[in-house]
Amino acid sequence: MDMENEILTGSVIGDEGVLALEELARACGAEAQWIIELVAVGVLAPQGRETSDWRFRSADLTCARRVARLQRDFGATIEAAAVMIDLLDEIEQLRARLKQAGLDVD
């Protein structure tokens, strides 16, 4: 079979929770316990009540990987990384509003 012409179809990770705890942990190259801590400090908010029912969405994946990078590259604790994430989100929203208002900052 000519691999060059094969078209791969993946599954979409969107706004609905689809990733289970173990899947998210593996995607971050981390342990499940670390994800559980992120949920405990409120960085991630999965759908589902029990740990085994937790399902994470696209934004959780982006956020968790970001925390992982911030922890790794700055030696930040989970709490410090959580504050950084909140501030970065706020900056992003403000930038988006500036852009909408035609005031590009870049």
Add this chain to the structure above:
Amino acid sequence: MEFKDYYKLLGVERAATADDIKSAYRKLARKYHPDVSKEPGAEARFKEIGEAYEVLQDPEKRAAYDQLGNRWRAGQEFTPPPDWAAGFEFTPGGASAAEATDYSDFFSTLFGNFSRHSASTRAHGEDHHAKIFIALEDAFHGGTTTITLRSPQVNAQGQVVLRERSLNIHIPKGIREGQHIRLTRQGAPGANGMPAGDLYLEICFHPHSLYQVQGRDLSLSLPLAPWEAALGATVKAPTPTGVVEVKIPPGSQSGRKLRLKGRGIPGEPAGDLYLVLEVVLPRADTEQAQQIYHTMARDLAFNPRHSLGV
């Protein structure tokens, strides 16, 4: 292949202590970390810094690198000496920011075959991540895109080398920026017959010449003639799925937003398309045009600064 001066990249002396190196790295990371930096080219710069740190923070790698001596300059054409790294045993894994796929050819040649052993001790292959840029139109109609990935693979000699591979990927209709496409078993190969990891692709849109994207909604600046805005009109407007006719209410001002429901990115629910009205003045570059402006000035009794109290 170009020689990389890792000391210069981190801005430290060759005699720098481990603490000096860590502190120099942390400072540069604060400046260029792609999560916190808006500096142009931050990401590329950060990868270089990460690679330099990866080598210099590790006593074994640093000692091997130091063995190359002072003979080389940054950017100089480089081939590793035949006895390269003889007598060194690198410990797998690294502490730095760079992911294996981000390493330069220089790094991969020197350390590549030692850097990924940690993966093979895990049963399941690692998941890989990449960003892909697609056209906004692909989110409306679906499409395919081809990406080229560099990923570490084990060759016949048991060394880990970076290999390029191309993948054709189906882009499903309705996908939005920031969402992911997960391709199972397209990540790192698993060890001892265990399954490969998955490949996660984060979706980004190329900037569009007409539309701004906010989540599932789009906005478009729609120019209007003063009489269209003042008297109301039916005008044509582009949408990603074709031209539509839009009713402009009389008395519209610049900045007013008209919402075209369901004309944003398709889905359940579909996004909306916001038309941001922008009144554009005809130029007064003919006598006739000037005459019309003079008439308005005389007959309209209009003070645009009324709200300023002047």
